[in-house]
Amino acid sequence: MTALDSRVAAPADPAPDGAPPHGRRRPARHGRDNRTAYLMIAPMVVLLAVFVMWPLVYSLYLSTFKISFYTEPEFVGLDFYQYVLESPRFWESIWVGLYYAVLTVPTGIVIALLLASFIKTLSRRAASYMKTTVYLPAVVSTVVASVLFVFMYQDDGVVNAMLGVLNHGPVNWLNDPSYALPAIAVPGIWLSFGVTTLILLAGLLDIPENYYESAQLDGAGFFQRLFRITIPLLKNVLLYLLVTGFTLAIQLFELPLIMTNGGPVDATMTPNLYIFASFRDLTPYATSFSLTASLMLFAVLGAISLVIFRLVNSDKAIDG
Amino acid sequence: MRRRGIVLLAIAAVTASTALSGCGGGSEDPAGRTTVTFWQQKFEDYQQAWFKKHVDAYNATQDKVKIDLQVVPADTWAQKLKAAQAAGKAPDIATTSYGNVAPGVAQGQFASLDELLPAEAFTDVKDNVKGFVTVNGKHYAYPMLVEPSTVLYYRTDLVTAAGLDPNSPPKTWADLVQWATKLTKGNVKGMTIASAGPDLGWSSWGLQYNACGRLPVNDDWSKSTATEPCFEKLLDFYKTLYSGGLIPKTPKVGYADGAPYGQGEVAMMAGGSWVIGQLKNDFKAMVPKTAVAAFPSFDGDATKTTATLGGWTLTVDAKSKGKQQAADFVKYLLAGDPALMADFFKTSGFSKYTVRTSVDQALASNPDATSDPFMKVISEKVVPFGRQEPAYPWDISLAFGTAIESAMKGKADVPTSLKTAAAAIDDVIKKQSLAGTAPK
Numbered sequence: 001m002t003a004l005d006s007r008v009a010a011p012a013d014p015a016p017d018g019a020p021p022h023g024r025r026r027p028a029r030h031g032r033d034n035r036t037a038y039l040m041i042a043p044m045v046v047l048l049a050v051f052v053m054w055p056l057v058y059s060l061y062l063s064t065f066k067i068s069f070y071t072e073p074e075f076v077g078l079d080f081y082q083y084v085l086e087s088p089r090f091w092e093s094i095w096v097g098l099y100y101a102v103l104t105v106p107t108g109i110v111i112a113l114l115l116a117s118f119i120k121t122l123s124r125r126a127a128s129y130m131k132t133t134v135y136l137p138a139v140v141s142t143v144v145a146s147v148l149f150v151f152m153y154q155d156d157g158v159v160n161a162m163l164g165v166l167n168h169g170p171v172n173w174l175n176d177p178s179y180a181l182p183a184i185a186v187p188g189i190w191l192s193f194g195v196t197t198l199i200l201l202a203g204l205l206d207i208p209e210n211y212y213e214s215a216q217l218d219g220a221g222f223f224q225r226l227f228r229i230t231i232p233l234l235k236n237v238l239l240y241l242l243v244t245g246f247t248l249a250i251q252l253f254e255l256p257l258i259m260t261n262g263g264p265v266d267a268t269m270t271p272n273l274y275i276f277a278s279f280r281d282l283t284p285y286a287t288s289f290s291l292t293a294s295l296m297l298f299a300v301l302g303a304i305s306l307v308i309f310r311l312v313n314s315d316k317a318i319d320g
Numbered sequence: 321m322r323r324r325g326i327v328l329l330a331i332a333a334v335t336a337s338t339a340l341s342g343c344g345g346g347s348e349d350p351a352g353r354t355t356v357t358f359w360q361q362k363f364e365d366y367q368q369a370w371f372k373k374h375v376d377a378y379n380a381t382q383d384k385v386k387i388d389l390q391v392v393p394a395d396t397w398a399q400k401l402k403a404a405q406a407a408g409k410a411p412d413i414a415t416t417s418y419g420n421v422a423p424g425v426a427q428g429q430f431a432s433l434d435e436l437l438p439a440e441a442f443t444d445v446k447d448n449v450k451g452f453v454t455v456n457g458k459h460y461a462y463p464m465l466v467e468p469s470t471v472l473y474y475r476t477d478l479v480t481a482a483g484l485d486p487n488s489p490p491k492t493w494a495d496l497v498q499w500a501t502k503l504t505k506g507n508v509k510g511m512t513i514a515s516a517g518p519d520l521g522w523s524s525w526g527l528q529y530n531a532c533g534r535l536p537v538n539d540d541w542s543k544s545t546a547t548e549p550c551f552e553k554l555l556d557f558y559k560t561l562y563s564g565g566l567i568p569k570t571p572k573v574g575y576a577d578g579a580p581y582g583q584g585e586v587a588m589m590a591g592g593s594w595v596i597g598q599l600k601n602d603f604k605a606m607v608p609k610t611a612v613a614a615f616p617s618f619d620g621d622a623t624k625t626t627a628t629l630g631g632w633t634l635t636v637d638a639k640s641k642g643k644q645q646a647a648d649f650v651k652y653l654l655a656g657d658p659a660l661m662a663d664f665f666k667t668s669g670f671s672k673y674t675v676r677t678s679v680d681q682a683l684a685s686n687p688d689a690t691s692d693p694f695m696k697v698i699s700e701k702v703v704p705f706g707r708q709e710p711a712y713p714w715d716i717s718l719a720f721g722t723a724i725e726s727a728m729k730g731k732a733d734v735p736t737s738l739k740t741a742a743a744a745i746d747d748v749i750k751k752q753s754l755a756g757t758a759p760k
Contacts, residue, residue: 069405070428070638083751088744155570156507172569175515177731263516265722265731280398281714282420284427285752287402 063292068284080292090293092266093274094250094300096181100270101249103185104192109241111189112196119197120204131198138194146258149187150174174260177267184255184268192248196241203237204230243308247301271297353386356646359401359411361632362393364597366667374660378652385645387413405429412640413650415632418452419522421461422711422759424635430460431636436647437462441655449675452708453633455759461633462654463675465665467593468627468702469709470526470615472496473581474588477609478503482587489613492620493557496588500566503587510566511588513558514575515728520558521721523575523590525709526627527554528720530617533624535710536720537745542755544745546720546738553618555727555734562728582606590615592630593702596671596694612694614701622701629706631672658682670695673703711759713752719744 063080065073084090119130137145152158153173160170173183211229220228231238253272256262262269262277269277275297279290349355360371368391375389390411392400404410416424424430434442442450442459453461476486482502490496500510514523528535531554536546561567568586573579578595580586582603589595599607615626634654636646654661655676662682665674670692674680683689710717723741727734749755 068427069402069410086747153570154572155568175570175729177729261516261518263518263725264729265517265726267731276399279402282398282402283423283713283752285713286715 059291059295063288063295065288066284067287067291076288080288081296083289084293084296087293089266089269089274090271090296093269093271094297096266096268097250097252097270098304100181100185100188100252101246103182104188104249105242105245107185108189108193108196108245109200109238112193112200115193115197116201116204119201131201134197135194137190138192140191142191142254143258145187145191146255149183150259153183175264177265180260180264180267184252184259187259188249188252188255192245196245199237199241200234203234207233239308243305246308247305250301250304271300349386351383353384354642354645355386355388356413356640356642356649357388357390357411358413358646358649359390359392359415361397361415362391364594364601364668366597366601370664370667374653378649385642385649387649408639410637410639412637412642412646413634414637415464416461416635417709418461418463418629418631418633419709419711421453421633421635422455423713425455425460426757428638429635431638431640431643431647432458432460433462433636433647433650434459436636436644437651437655441651444655444676444678446675446677449629452629452631461635462650464632464634464654464661465672466629466631466675466703466706467672468526468698468706469523469592469630470590470627471593471595471698471702472588472613472615473578473591473595474499474611474613475503475584475606475609476611478508478587486611489611490616491622492616493553493618495620496616497557497560497564497566500561500588501564504566508584509568509586511561511590512567512571512580512586513561513590515558515562515567515569515571515725516574517722517725518718519575519721520724521714521717522630522709523592524554524558524721524724525717526615526625526707527557529625529628529707530554536741537710537712537716537749539758540756541712541749541758543749544742546723546742546745547735551738552734555724555737557618558724558728559734563730578603593673593694593698594668594671597669598671600669600671612697614697614705623705625705625707627702627706628709629703630709631675662686665689673699712754713748715748715752716745719748 062073064075064077066076066080067073115130115134119127119134122130154160155170155172159173163169163171171179173179207230211233212225215225215229250270251272252270253276256268256270256273257276260268262273271293275290275293278286278293280286358375360368362368371389371391375387379386401410401414416430421430437459441462445453445463449463449466450459453459453463472489474486474489479486479499482499482505484499484502490499496511502510504510514520525535528551532545532548532550534545536544536548536551538545562569568580571580575590576592576594578589578591578598579602581589581591581595582599584606596612599610614622617624617626634650636643636650640646658676658678659682661674661676661679665672665679665683666686666688670689671694674683689695719741722744723737726732726737726740731737732740
């Protein structure tokens with residue numbers, strides 16, 4: 001029983017004579033329902049308040065100080081916001097995060113859509129096998145995947161060996177500023193497309209088959225069916241994947257930490273890694289700077305999500 | 321119901337207070353012993369064993385203080401230490417590099433040891449090392465060892481096979497490039513040297529001194545000097561090694577790790593003196609085929625600095641509740657019986673260098689120490705010309721290391737890379753108000 005249930009249930013108790021039914025008892029019941037509802041959401045509200053809201057408010061307060069663990073913190077107002085905004089490395093890290101997101105999110109969605117469409121055509125048993133296979137990378141630890149790909153990208157690794165068969169010299173995948181981020185994007189896509197595929201498959205299975213049958217009878221080809229039926233009806237799913245994909249991709253941390261440590265020349269220095277690297281410096285400046293940079297990243301991620309919501313208008317519901 | 325709540329609250333309070341007292345520094349255990357926490361940064365395996373052996377011995381010889389040794393990996397050290405400091409649970413004793421002593425003192429992080437140790441403890445420390453742990457006339461750390469950051473290691477068998485004379489190692493950077501070119505054959509690269517920005521940030525300090533006689537900041541830390549033309553030849557040197565394919569382009573490990581040399585992947589290596597210990601312990605077969613020399617100077621002048629003298633100290637936290645007990649342990653371990661530290665240097669394969677005269681005397685009677693060929697070269701040809709590590713914030717070193725990496729990997733040309741570094745360094749100076757704060 002939730003607050004929503006209680007609201008839905010109320011009109012189903014009509015008064016036979018037009019008078020308010022059970023006039024004296026209703027407020028008491030409403031009060032009880034509300035109390036139950038508040039009690040049920042209370043744990044989450046308390047947890048959110050303790051672990052999200054209070055730290056956020058306290059962080060905002062602390063960001064106005066140069067924090068020292070041994071001397072009195074020095075009030076500096078909004079100085080650190082100015083320092084972060086003026087920091088070329090902060091903005092470069094945002095661009096690196098966006099570039100990584102552009103490399104991985106659309107590619108991942110296209111691959112996942114193709115795979116989901118393929119799985120939809122398979123028999124139940126084959127589809128079940130394919131779903132398990134596709135989902136497998138999602139349960140592989142990012143650390144393990146990072147180490148595997150580091151070995152694969154070595155001068156004498158399997159990737160350069162394959163290039164050697166095609167008569168191409170070894171490529172310096174992880175130590176060349178132009179190749180490093182795309183090289184990291186490959187395990188990034190590999191790790192995430194399993195989940196994306198399953199979500200898209202669920203969306204595809206929700207589209208009634210008779211839409212496609214009608215379209216085929218009207219002479220619609222594959223691309224017409226794709227762009228007129230499939231994609232419009234997957235709009236909400238795609239929006240979800242885009243928003244979560246972009247925000248997660250920009251916050252990438254483990255892959256560049258293990259594979260390149262943000263290098264070469266900051267080419268894979270994603271925002272979170274940059275903030276982490278700043279925090280590891282032992283000066284009071286670094287502590288306050290990394291705290292403020294985290295708050296700024298929060299604002300940047302919010303702005304990016306807003307832009308995506310604006311670009312792709314969400315529909316509340318499309319009747320299947 | 322109400323009574324049950326009170327009982328639960330009481331249990332929670334007792335649990336919390338027990339947990340807090342157990343974690344805090346200088347606390348007392350149930351046996352009435354003061355617990356002193358000691359964080360040791362993880363180094364080579366033999367060092368962990370040495371620290372543990374002597375901590376156990378100290379704990380066994382008395383019943384007033386218990387040293388709680390915790391080994392912390394280097395890559396998690398900074399964030400763990402900061403988190404502990406923020407929670408008011410910083411270790412009572414910590415390993416601290418020379419470069420972090422002055423910045424730590426500026427933050428009020430360390431207790432002065434002059435009030436906690438007898439004066440004789442410091443009179444035994446060599447004069448050229450005293451300055452590393454002294455700020456404004458006070459000692460804030462007790463030195464353990466020094467180790468030059470850059471020494472040249474080379475394979476005598478490969479050098480001979482390439483028609484070069486192993487008894488006459490390269491003296492200039494041009495000689496070194498020539499050797500590396502001749503030694504690059506098949507899967508074996510001519511040499512290895514740092515190629516990632518963070519590694520270059522600290523491992524190139526000695527070569528920065530070599531190229532310009534100074535680091536890329538002026539003496540009072542008010543302005544960057546990174547655009548001085550002398551630094552261009554340093555960046556050109558690194559760029560030649562990288563773009564010429566004379567060093568591995570995708571190194572598997574960082575500068576501090578000598579494994580690629582030990583595994584025979586390179587014929588020469590720029591590495592710290594600590595690699596000797598690694599070779600003697602992990603790559604014994606490579607030792608007879610290895611010779612060491614001072615790293616070449618850009619113009620062949622062997623008296624110019626090519627290495628900084630890095631190393632480790634023990635510091636006592638300014639907020640420790642057991643400062644005296646912590647200092648007593650530091651005295652026992654580093655400033656007491658010279659045989660203790662002599663044992664350490666022997667265990668290290670004489671890959672590190674003493675900081676106390678009495679330890680030198682203890683080692684003088686040890687034939688292993690006096691006859692070690694590596695120790696002789698490094699003691700006579702590297703250490704006397706070594707300089708102290710800079711005490712300015714790491715951001716400055718990182719900016720210069722990134723400039724070298726940028727030039728090496730073609731992200732920008734040499735002058736542009738240096739200009740970018742200069743701007744970044746000036747920005748650090750301005751925002752961290754460094755002008756005029758250089759330790760004297």
